[in-house]
Amino acid sequence: MIKNIFFDFGAVLIPIDEIKTRRAFEELGALSALAQQDELFQQLERGEVKEEEFLKSISSFFFRKTILKKDLAKAWNALCHEAIPAESIRLVRQLSKKYDCYLLSNTNPLHLAQIKENSGRFAYKKFMDSFKDLYLSHEMGSRKPEKAFYEKVLKDHELNPEECFFVDDREENIEAAKALGIKTWHFNPKKDSILKIVKRLD
Incomplete structure (x- = not known):
């Protein structure tokens, strides 16, 4: 489950x-x-x-x-040419009522600042506050697909990998998560919709 x-x-x-x-x-x-x-x-x-x-x-x-x-x-x-889509904000907020949601991102302060500017401070905060925790590579000192990145998330919250579902667009990140027993979805941004995630969680 x-x-x-x-x-x-x-x-x-x-x-x-x-x-x-x-x-x-x-x-x-x-x-x-x-x-x-x-x-x-x-x-x-x-x-x-x-x-x-x-x-x-x-x-x-x-x-x-x-x-x-x-x-x-x-x-x-x-x-980083767009704001965080309203449907992404709504999706995470809705899912967070049933699941513990975490953001796992290879990112940097320059990109995050730009996304915040594009989205507006209120929408950006609303989005980030929907997650139970944020795992941002530049704050962690490691990045996906490094094993230490995933292990820290699991250890911090004492999570069972089999109860975790990870969605990412890069195959190497997906394979690293799979190796730890985490269920995955290799997302294709050209043809997949993140709104379909609900069906994959059943």
Whole structure:
């Protein structure tokens, strides 16, 4: 019996478009090497580097050597182009009446600040307050699909993995959760609707 729901954030509860960020960087004159800096991006998500340090680091991957930090931040945040959908807020609030809901997100302060600005403080708070707990990678020092990420969630709340249901759009995150005995839904944002989650919980 499912008692706990673990939600991914981007591409599941809120639309994101990574192509927008890539194009925004290209318009600023990004070198092709920038797209290969996965470790740097992951360091930001783990909280191993702060926003200022991150922006300074990526500034070295551009043809122009004088790019304003605000322009870099705007380009980095381009993928967060929408507010949290009202239907996502309603869904989590409704499900939280029956299940313990948790947000498990690989994210960073820059993206969260942009989403908050897009959504408005009231709607953002209303959404976040619907979860029993928030597991944000930059606060945890780990990220999905690292085993430690999931184990902390389970340990913190003494959860039985078999009573947990996890929805995420990335296969590697799903497989890591499955390995711990967590029930999963590999969400496809192009064809799936998160509103259909209720049928999968039965």
